[in-house]
Amino acid sequence: MDLKQLHAIVEGGPHGSFAAHLFDAVIGVAILIAIADAIVMTDPEWAGAYGGWSQLIELIAVGVFTVEYCLRVCVAVYDHRARYRHSLWGRLKYMASPMAIVDLAAILPIFVALFLPLSTDEVLLLRCVRLFKLLRYFSAFDTLAIVIRNERAPLMAAMTLMGILLMMIATIAHILEKNAQPETFGSVPRALWWGIVTLTTVGYGDVVPVTPLGRLFGGLAVVLGMGMFALPAGILATGFAEEMRRRNFTASWNMVARVPLFERLPAFQIAEIVDLLEPLTVERGETIIHEGDTPDGMYFLVDGQVRVLLASAPIRLDPGTFFGEMGLIEQAPRSATVIAQRFCQLLWLQRAHFDALMAQHEDLKSTIEAVVRDRRARQRPPGGGA
Numbered sequence: 375m376d377l378k379q380l381h382a383i384v385e386g387g388p389h390g391s392f393a394a395h396l397f398d399a400v401i402g403v404a405i406l407i408a409i410a411d412a413i414v415m416t417d418p419e420w421a422g423a424y425g426g427w428s429q430l431i432e433l434i435a436v437g438v439f440t441v442e443y444c445l446r447v448c449v450a451v452y453d454h455r456a457r458y459r460h461s462l463w464g465r466l467k468y469m470a471s472p473m474a475i476v477d478l479a480a481i482l483p484i485f486v487a488l489f490l491p492l493s494t495d496e497v498l499l500l501r502c503v504r505l506f507k508l509l510r511y512f513s514a515f516d517t518l519a520i521v522i523r524n525e526r527a528p529l530m531a532a533m534t535l536m537g538i539l540l541m542m543i544a545t546i547a548h549i550l551e552k553n554a555q556p557e558t559f560g561s562v563p564r565a566l567w568w569g570i571v572t573l574t575t576v577g578y579g580d581v582v583p584v585t586p587l588g589r590l591f592g593g594l595a596v597v598l599g600m601g602m603f604a605l606p607a608g609i610l611a612t613g614f615a616e617e618m619r620r621r622n623f624t625a626s627w628n629m630v631a632r633v634p635l636f637e638r639l640p641a642f643q644i645a646e647i648v649d650l651l652e653p654l655t656v657e658r659g660e661t662i663i664h665e666g667d668t669p670d671g672m673y674f675l676v677d678g679q680v681r682v683l684l685a686s687a688p689i690r691l692d693p694g695t696f697f698g699e700m701g702l703i704e705q706a707p708r709s710a711t712v713i714a715q716r717f718c719q720l721l722w723l724q725r726a727h728f729d730a731l732m733a734q735h736e737d738l739k740s741t742i743e744a745v746v747r748d749r750r751a752r753q754r755p756p757g758g759g760a
């Protein structure tokens with residue numbers, strides 16, 4: 375088995391083969407058992423009774439996670455992101471990525487304990503970092519990270535406003551209450567505790583204003599808090615819903631009928647093609663096609679923008695166009711690298727379906743062949759021979 379096949383297993387994810395699912399399942403179960411063990415062993419009674427088993431579990435878990443970590447670093451060069459392609463720098467960059475750091479942290483407790491005397495609390499904390507390994511199994515987490523990035527400007531504005539409000543409220547409460555309750559409102563930093571508990575409408579009730587003016591102001595602060603502290607949640611919820619809508623698009627009849635290549639086909643044939651196309655989303659900057667790779671399918675650009683890196687000059691492709699057809703038609707390696715310029719919605723037609731479609735529709739085949747001839751001509755440097 376070569377590294378590329380290994381990559382398909384290790385990083386196959388939800389669309390991977392049976393082996394990829396098995397790999398994910400083994401790691402997933404190992405994470406859950408290791409975490410359950412770490413949690414249960416915080417109980418002195420359990421620790422006393424099953425301490426030996428716990429050590430064995432920890433040893434096996436670290437073994438599994440170490441093999442997993444080494445495999446992920448080895449195969450990182452086959453990631454679709456161009457930045458990991460270099461055999462040395464690519465792997466080092468991968469090792470510095472957030473998920474690789476979490477993977478490393480998951481095996482650290484035992485290795486660190488070999489050199490440094492760690493307290494049980496420190497070991498427990500390190501073992502609990504393994505919880506973050508579960509994030510790999512939820513693609514929605516990536517979406518959340520993207521939402522936070524997309525909405526960072528309004529989120530920062532809301533946070534700054536909250537900070538200003540908190541400082542103002544703590545200062546005014548200090549002025550109004552300092553004589554009556556010097557212990558809790560004697561300074562602005564002391565009044566901050568009341569401010570945060572009030573603005574977030576948690577209201578522990580351990581510190582409350584007692585003067586009439588202080589109480590009046592406290593009521594106002596609660597009302598303000600309800601409005602202001604709900605803002606980030608609102609921003610995130612809307613951003614999340616919008617991002618999910620963009621990602622979970624499905625190939626629809628309308629979408630395919632709007633692709634210029636298919637627009638002249640009768641309705642029932644379009645409906646057949648809809649079933650063959652797989653919706654796909656690609657982040658800005660991701661490499662969709664690598665020059666020299668063996669073609670496995672072609673892409674229709676529904677939304678977004680891609681850039682074809684040609685030796686002469688890069689070419690931009692807009693929605694409605696297709697790419698990745700040359701390798702399939704000419705049965706040759708990919709002739710250029712194609713990168714997403716923006717977040718893209720694509721429809722993917724895998725090679726077997728492409729071949730079947732071309733055999734069925736002579737007219738489609740000749741249209742694509744004409745495009746291939748035209749693109750091939752434009753790939754040649756000006757003044758270059760045939």
Ligand code: CMP
Pocket residue numbers: 663669682684689696697698699700701702707708709710711712748749750752753
């Ligand atoms: P393929 O060779 O399979 O992979 C790279 C793709 O880039 C290629 O198919 C075309 O779809 C696309 N491509 C190559 N040259 C051009 C061009 N001159 N204009 C537009 N697209 C191109």
